[in-house]
Structure formats: C-alpha cells, structure tokens
Amino acid sequence: MLFFDLLVQGLIQGGIYSLIAIGLTLVYGLLRILHVSHAGLYTLGGYIALLVTNLTGSFTLGMIVSMVGVGLAGMVIYRLIYQPILNKPPFVALIASIGMFIAMEEIYRIIFGPYGITFVDPPLQGTFTVANIYLRHSEIAAIVLAVSLITALSLFTRYTRIGIAWRATVTDPEMAQSFGVDVIKVRYLNFFIGSAMAAGAGGMVALLNNLVEPTMGSVPSYKALAIIVLGGLGNVKGTVIAALIIGISEAFGTIYLGDFLDRDSIAFALLILVLMFKPTGLFVRG
Amino acid sequence: MEYEISLLTIMGISIIGALSLNLIVGFCGQISLGHAAFLGIGAYTSAILTKAGIPFFIAIVAGMLLSGVFGLIVGFASLRVKEDFLAITTMGVAFLFMGIIRKQEVLGGEMGIAMIPGSGLGKFGYMLLVMLLAGALILFSIYLKNSWMGFTFNAVSADENTANLIGINVANYKLIAFVLGTAFAGLAGALYAHNIRFIDPESFGFIESITILSMVVIGGMGSVWGVTIAAVLLSIFPMWFQFIEDYKLLVYGGLLCLIMIFSPEGLSGISEKIYAGVRGKRSDASS
DSSP states (O other): OHHHHHHHHHHHHHHHHHHHHHHHHHHHHHHOOOOTTHHHHHHHHHHHHHHHHHHHSOHHHHHHHHHHHHHHHHHHHIIIIIGGGTTSOHHHHHHHHHHHHHHHHHHHHHHHOTTOBOOSSOSOOOEEEETTEEEEHHHHHHHHHHHHHHHHHHHHHHHSHHHHHHHHHHHOHHHHHHTTOOHHHHHHHHHHHHHHHHHHHHHHHHHHHTOBOGGGGHHHHHHHHHHHHHTTSSOHHHHHHHHHHHHHHHHHHHHHTTTTSOHHHHHHHHHHHHHHHOTTOSSOOO | OHHHHHHHHHHHHHHHHHHHHIIIIIITOOOOSOHHHHHHHHHHHHHHHHHTTOOHHHHHHHHHHHHHHHHHHHHHHHTTSOHHHHHHHHHHHHHHHHHHHHHOGGGTGGGOBOOOOOOSSHHHHHHHHHHHHHHHHHHHHHHHHTSHHHHHHHHHHHOHHHHHHTTOOHHHHHHHHHHHHHHHHHHHHHHHHHHHOOBOGGGGSHHHHHHHHHHHHHHOTTOHHHHHHHHHHHHHHHHHOHHHHHTHHHHHHHHHHHHHHHOTTHHHHHHHHHHHHHHHHHHHHHO
C-alpha cells in the first residue's frame, strides 16, 4: 500500500503548499509583485497559533487568532513596504520583499530563540486507519482546512459583491475603478485573505511537525514561488493544481530519486523542465 | 598584521563576487537570485582539482571556465524567460545545484570538502593576488561600461523591446553578460575555497546569493564604484562591529528593504543626489 500512502502524504503536502501559494499568486495577480516575505507571514502564523494554543489550551482559538492577526500583519506589510514603491520597476519590490523576509526571520530568531518551540500538549494526536492507510487526526484536519478554505475563497469571489469587485480589479484595475470599485480597499482585502490563508498553513504545519522555528518559512518561500510560476503566475486554479503536482511528485520523488536529488530541489527541477518547453508556466492566466 | 591581511583577502573576494554579479544585474538588467551557485561551481572545481594534485593557478582558471560554461547553459535555458520568471528560474538553478551536490559523495555530500590545499603563495602573497585580481576586475568593469558593449548592455537594461527594434541582438548580449558574470563568479568562488580551505553546500546557499545581491543593490546597480564600496563596507563591517555580525541578516535585510523604498539607486544614487544638491545651491547663489 506504499503507493496510496505516498499519494495521501503528497496530497496533504500539496494542500498546505496551495494554502501558502494562493496568497502569493493573489498578490502577483493584483500588483505584479513577487511577495517573498509572504513566507515570513506563514512562519508568524505558526508562532501565533502555537503560542495561543499553549496559553489557552484551544487549538481552534489559536488558529482563528493566528489567521486574523496575520491577515492584519499582511495589510501592514502592504501599507509600509509595497504601497510606496508600486510605480517602480518590478525588481525594486522583489528585492525589498526579500530584504523584509530575511529581516523577519532574524526577528523571530531574536524574539523566540533559534531552536524553535513546541506544543505543550499537542492536540489532534489520535490516529485512524482507512483501507490500510494510516492517518493522524492532525493530517485529516490539514486536509479539511485546505479544502474548506479554498472552497470558501472560490465561493467568495464568485458570489459576493466585494469578491466580484476583486476579480474585476485583477482583470482590469482602471476599468474597475471607473465603475466605482475602491481599488485600495480591494488591495487590503487581497493581502488580508492571502496572509490569513498562509497563517492557516503555518498553524497546520506547526501541528503536524509539533515544531515552529525561525527558518520554518525558508524552504516554502522558494518553493511557493516555483509553484506559482508553474501555475501560471496569478492564476488561482492553476496554482492549486501545481501545488498538488509538486506535493505528490515530492512524496514519490523522495523514494525514487532520493539518491540523486534532495527533496527540496524536486520542485525546481520540475519548474525548470516545464519552463524549457512552456516559458509561461503550465496554465495560462485566466 | 595577520588580521588585516585576512580582512583584505576577504574584502577582495567580496569585490570580485559583487562586481561579477554587477555585470549581469547592473549592466544588463537581468535579475539573478542564484549567483552563489556559480561561486560554488568555481570553488568545487578548483578544490577538487588541487586535491588531485593540479597546480593552483591552473585549478582556479579551470574553476572560472567551468563556471562560465555552466553560466552559458543556464543562460540559454533561462534567458528566454523575462524579469520575474528569470528571478525565480535563477533561484531554482541554485537550489538544484545545492540539491545535487548534497547527494554526491564524490563531491563531499553534506559534509563538504575539507583540507583544500592553499595557494602556495603565503598569506601575504595570496592577499596581493586577490587584491590584484579585484583591481583588474574593477578596471575591466569600467572599461566595459564605457565600451560599445557597455552601451548596448545599457540599452538592453533600459528597454529590451526598443533595443530589439533598433537591431540589437538582445538574447546574445544577455548571454554574453551572463557568461562573463558567471565566469568571474567562478573565480571569486575558487579564491574563496583556497582562502577558507573548507567548502560545503551551505557556503553557496540562497543567503549567500542575497548577500552578494545586497552589495550590488546597496552600492547602486551598474555603478562600479558604488558596488565596490558597498562590497568593502558590507564585508568589513560585520568583522569590526560584533553587533552587526550577530544580527547580520537583520542588518542586510533591513538595509535592502529601506534602500529599495527610499532610494532604489543605492549609494551611487544618494551621492549623486547630494552632489547635485550642492551644485544646485552654488548655482543658485551665483545667479
């Protein structure tokens, strides 16, 4: 049953990758910025979820506080870092964002210490077995969270007024503005939702590994970039599919390519391979 | 004296590394986030060759050439994609490089390569060699910047489509910049390997790529003097002030972020503004 085990692990990992990558691709779709410090917010999400859980004993409360808090932090980053440089060439925002990300990791190290922290009493540790596949409750929670957040997002953008205004702004900011959409509000909303989803992923990863450390975001930060490129920069559906592809190929790759390539470079091998044949990513923006 | 010599050596290597990236990012406007990987190729090549008994000078030249060859291959593959895609692709190449090295026992794997032979020139001689090479690269950069090729690079960097329209073969010039930059990066890496005498995949990771990029950005992309000065400052400050060494990444990251927000032209942009300001006041007074 190795095949199914790997498939399930890949799907869990892919679900978490898509939660992180959706925020990135949303920011890119709206502002054409590669928001590297997004991964710093993901780490912050892990810290808040863990600390609040340890303090109150409720993981649900920890996740809610973490998602709201990090969503607000995302809006602050937009206001302080990106808004002043929106009209500059794209590399300016990219480098500022990388600088911010490195500084954030260092701040976490200074505040929380270099070795990482764990749950005092980790929740959802039970296990259960379906058709010989062995799953932890926390893994099921991760899948449920990913599926429900992604579904909620797609319903939100399809059926609410503000969601429709958001899609209109992504398609054509000037036209949307002339129809009375408050573009600035849309941007804040964009950062709030994207960052909150990353915080959800951060909280889940904290629980799955029972560990949050300052460098937790390093690998996801690069990998999420590979994922959004594969998904066709700015395309949410493409990003989710690309995240699942990467999650599953990593799960299988670790077994079959392990002697040759380490796990974290599989995403990039795939990325470079795809870009050779399709320089615009797997899915065209739409 | 010992301390000053090692400081100057590290400074010289930083200058070579920063100017090599400046050829790609500054002159030609192609963002590369994986430059440290090319330092790595130079370092590994030279380290393995000298350990096999090949003389030092041949080994560092081989490191430089091999790095340039890899630069050519990566350039072919990645210069088709533009701007944001390019930044991510170069980063991906660097990860791939580290990922492969980690798994190859022949290349030292996770443990790296230790006991790399020195240059045989002594500490002082080595410092002189490094300084000489750094000086030569500064002169070469200035020469290149004011040559026809430099102007062409400038055009490509300023507006690719217009450059194409007036008959510049944009792809070729990007490739030339990439090969030159990566070859010099290989040289910097080889010099680094024989100075520290120990290398592992971590020595050429993403943070190192960003450290080199900080030098170029803080100095002012494309400005030879700005980048040289930034390389000098950013390599010696962490040694002089323990505070900066402890919080190196916070300082680098914060500086990158602040410079981008307030003065994307870096030190050279700031000094030009001050100079223009002083001149402006004088002309006001005379009129």
